[in-house]
Amino acid sequence: MESTIEPVGGRAEVLHRGPPLIVVAAVHAALVIVGLVISAAMGGAFPSPFAPRGPSDAWFAAQAPAVRALAFFQLGAAIPLAVFTATVASRLLFLGMRVAGVHIALAGGLLASVFQAAAACSLWVISQPGVSEIPAVTRPLHLLSFATGGPACIASFGLLVAGASAVAGLPGLVPRWLMYFGFAIAAAAELSVLTFVVPFAAWLLPLARFAGFAWMICLGALLPKGSPGR
Numbered sequence: 447m448e449s450t451i452e453p454v455g456g457r458a459e460v461l462h463r464g465p466p467l468i469v470v471a472a473v474h475a476a477l478v479i480v481g482l483v484i485s486a487a488m489g490g491a492f493p494s495p496f497a498p499r500g501p502s503d504a505w506f507a508a509q510a511p512a513v514r515a516l517a518f519f520q521l522g523a524a525i526p527l528a529v530f531t532a533t534v535a536s537r538l539l540f541l542g543m544r545v546a547g548v549h550i551a552l553a554g555g556l557l558a559s560v561f562q563a564a565a566a567c568s569l570w571v572i573s574q575p576g577v578s579e580i581p582a583v584t585r586p587l588h589l590l591s592f593a594t595g596g597p598a599c600i601a602s603f604g605l606l607v608a609g610a611s612a613v614a615g616l617p618g619l620v621p622r623w624l625m626y627f628g629f630a631i632a633a634a635a636e637l638s639v640l641t642f643v644v645p646f647a648a649w650l651l652p653l654a655r656f657a658g659f660a661w662m663i664c665l666g667a668l669l670p671k672g673s674p675g676r
Contacts, residue, residue: 458606460672462540464533467666474526475659481519488512495592498644500589503581506572521566524559528565529604530662531555537669538613556606561602565595576673596642600654604635607661622670624661631657 482616485492489512493502535552568591571577572584607628615625635654640647 448627452522461581462537462671464536467530467533467537467669468663469666470499470526470530470533471500471659471662474523474530474662477519477523477526478655478659479658483485485512485516485670486520488515492500492516493588494648495589496648499581499585506584507545507579511572512570512573515579517569517573520569521563524563525567527562528556528559530666531559532605534665534669536609537671538610538619540672541670543617544621545613549609551606551609551613554607554609557602558599558606561594561599561626565586565591565599568594581595593642596648596651597639600635600651603658604638604654606634607635608632608659610665611661614665614669619670620665624664624668627657627664628661631640631661 469565479492482492489505491511495502530554531552534555535548538548568587570586573592577583577587606652611620611625611628611632614620615622615628631654634650638647638650638654641651
């Protein structure tokens with residue numbers, strides 16, 4: 447963790463040196479949203495894993511370019527998520543927060559990034575010639591991409607949100623409202639695992655994901671970069 451010294455009100459302030467969190471968070475959110483919009487514009491609504499197999503299989507066979515575009519942006523979004531996670535953990539440690547919550551946040555964010563990348567890779571495989579036309583192959587890959595990019599990714603993301611919110615909010619590094627907002631997102635994210643047994647719970651996935659974008663940007667804007675010279 448590198449630092450620099452800048453004078454603030456006659457005192458020296460030690461600043462954490464790293465990527466700007468608000469920019470990294472915005473890039474992650476933009477890539478996810480742009481990927482969804484472009485994919486929908488190219489091929490229409492992405493089929494639900496709980497929808498009847500016939501229309502779903504036909505969609506994958508006809509819309510391989512849309513699937514490939516979605517895979518591209520989802521994989522791209524996984525990278526800034528990992529960068530955001532590592533930077534948040536580094537900054538919290540730099541600010542003196544040497545508690546388990548920092549490492550919980552780090553583990554959750556990195557797992558979420560890996561799961562999102564795995565979902566993107568599954569989608570890319572589906573989009574390849576000779577694969578998208580074979581329902582016996584596309585169906586399990588579709589389910590795998592949903593499981594990894596949906597409940598697995600979002601539940602792991604919830605650990606990032608919960609850990610960072612607690613560590614930054616309890617000592618007052620960020621406002622309490624942001625901490626409580628993070629706890630609400632984390633609760634929705636963890637409950638989204640119920641999708642595996644109750645498909646209706648799938649509505650929690652976009653709720654936690656898109657609210658999580660707002661949380662990431664707010665945390666990036668409000669988390670201090672440093673403290674008065676020690």
